[in-house]
Amino acid sequence: MAKAARKKASKKDLILQKAAIMFREKGFAATSMRDLAESVGIEAASLYNHIRSKNEILEAICFDVANRFNTNIDSLESSDQPSIRKIESLLRFHIKQMVEKYEEVYVSDREWKHLEDPFLSNIRSQRRNYRKRFAGMIEEGISRNEVKKIDAATAVLIMLHAVSGIESWHRSRAKINAEELEENMIMIMIDGLRK
Amino acid sequence: MAKAARKKASKKDLILQKAAIMFREKGFAATSMRDLAESVGIEAASLYNHIRSKNEILEAICFDVANRFNTNIDSLESSDQPSIRKIESLLRFHIKQMVEKYEEVYVSDREWKHLEDPFLSNIRSQRRNYRKRFAGMIEEGISRNEVKKIDAATAVLIMLHAVSGIESWHRSRAKINAEELEENMIMIMIDGLRK
DNA sequence: CCTACCGATCGGTAGG
DNA sequence: CCTACCGATCGGTAGG
Numbered sequence: 001m002a003k004a005a006r007k008k009a010s011k012k013d014l015i016l017q018k019a020a021i022m023f024r025e026k027g028f029a030a031t032s033m034r035d036l037a038e039s040v041g042i043e044a045a046s047l048y049n050h051i052r053s054k055n056e057i058l059e060a061i062c063f064d065v066a067n068r069f070n071t072n073i074d075s076l077e078s079s080d081q082p083s084i085r086k087i088e089s090l091l092r093f094h095i096k097q098m099v100e101k102y103e104e105v106y107v108s109d110r111e112w113k114h115l116e117d118p119f120l121s122n123i124r125s126q127r128r129n130y131r132k133r134f135a136g137m138i139e140e141g142i143s144r145n146e147v148k149k150i151d152a153a154t155a156v157l158i159m160l161h162a163v164s165g166i167e168s169w170h171r172s173r174a175k176i177n178a179e180e181l182e183e184n185m186i187m188i189m190i191d192g193l194r195k
Numbered sequence: 196m197a198k199a200a201r202k203k204a205s206k207k208d209l210i211l212q213k214a215a216i217m218f219r220e221k222g223f224a225a226t227s228m229r230d231l232a233e234s235v236g237i238e239a240a241s242l243y244n245h246i247r248s249k250n251e252i253l254e255a256i257c258f259d260v261a262n263r264f265n266t267n268i269d270s271l272e273s274s275d276q277p278s279i280r281k282i283e284s285l286l287r288f289h290i291k292q293m294v295e296k297y298e299e300v301y302v303s304d305r306e307w308k309h310l311e312d313p314f315l316s317n318i319r320s321q322r323r324n325y326r327k328r329f330a331g332m333i334e335e336g337i338s339r340n341e342v343k344k345i346d347a348a349t350a351v352l353i354m355l356h357a358v359s360g361i362e363s364w365h366r367s368r369a370k371i372n373a374e375e376l377e378e379n380m381i382m383i384m385i386d387g388l389r390k
Numbered sequence: 391c392c393t394a395c396c397g398a399t400c401g402g403t404a405g406g
Numbered sequence: 407c408c409t410a411c412c413g414a415t416c417g418g419t420a421g422g
Binding site: 028029030084110114145155166175180187189 | 359
């Protein structure tokens with residue numbers, strides 16, 4: 001019974017993992033359950049022994065990723081580093097997640113619009129909330145004179161989208177490694193392009 | 196005859212415009228020709244008097260946007276400003292395009308994967324080429340000592356994705372206006388967050 | 391986990 | 407530009 005439960009869980013995990021890969025490649029809407037079943041190695045109908053619906057797969061991916069980012073910002077906010085260090089840590093977490101859990105993070109970021117209510121409203125408010133907390137860290141940095149006077153909301157948009165640039169790095173198997181990538185990104189975002 | 200041709204062109208333009216709005220909202224794959232026809236105000240079958248296929252609409256959007264960006268980088272490369280100014284101008288062009296032609300630029304950037312060959316290969320190579328030229332401007336800036344020593348390819352990824360952050364600004368109708376947005380973005384990207 | 395199948399919807403065409 | 411309709415494919419279910 002324990003073994004059966006473990007087995008079932010790992011098959012569901014396999015489905016989620018393959019789904020993340022396919023949703024990233026083709027998009028949620030353009031991926032059929034038959035495509036997914038084939039990549040898992042079973043018939044389409046058999047998927048439904050492990051998951052309830054196509055949308056449930058997307059929900060699992062999106063909320064799993066959201067939880068990881070929320071947990072991280074929780075612990076950052078309660079720490080007492082300088083603001084610019086908090087911001088740097090947040091960015092480094094985004095970069096690491098994008099490198100290590102590429103497909104899941106990418107899918108949760110680009111395909112969440114295909115969720116249905118109540119999950120759609122939920123994720124929307126989680127995203128709004130996250131951006132607000134990030135903006136709060138930037139405003140704190142401005143008031144402490146660690147960050148230059150910019151519009152915090154604009155800075156949040158730039159930073160969050162900038163890290164998603166790793167997508168292209170990930171697929172192109174560029175010349176530089178993950179560590180160099182991270183250092184370059186942090187340098188550019190914290191100190192800009194100009195020498 | 197001239198008038199009929201003009202009329203037909205403008206109806207086709209209306210279809211392209213409505214398609215860009217819907218492809219941005221729901222994605223290419225999740226937008227049906229019946230959805231599109233409804234927003235244009237005709238029956239689905241009637242769309243085919245103006246366009247040949249659903250994919251042809253996406254092709255028109257993607258290549259129109261690509262041409263505008265290529266024309267801009269052509270004229271920038273042949274100018275003889277300092278490298279950092281060329282980079283700034285390129286970024287300003289991206290920001291302006293994103294503000295003014297929001298739906299088309301967004302769609303061409305996120306939905307081009309749904310193109311079919313030979314258009315898919317064509318746009319892929321155009322994108323590769325554009326990034327290479329942009330990286331060349333950054334490397335020129337480094338060698339002229341105007342830009343700090345960073346990996347040019349990484350900087351390109353960050354900058355191109357950062358400007359697409361305007362998407363969220365555009366939809367959220369934020370407090371700041373387009374001009375302030377542009378100045379904030381340029382300041383952050385050129386000089387970074389740190390004071 | 392499979393075979394067999396469902397109603398719905400898709401992109402697109404014929405013919406007027 | 408519409409009515410009528412097509413073959414294909416979709417997400418999902420029944421029953422074993």
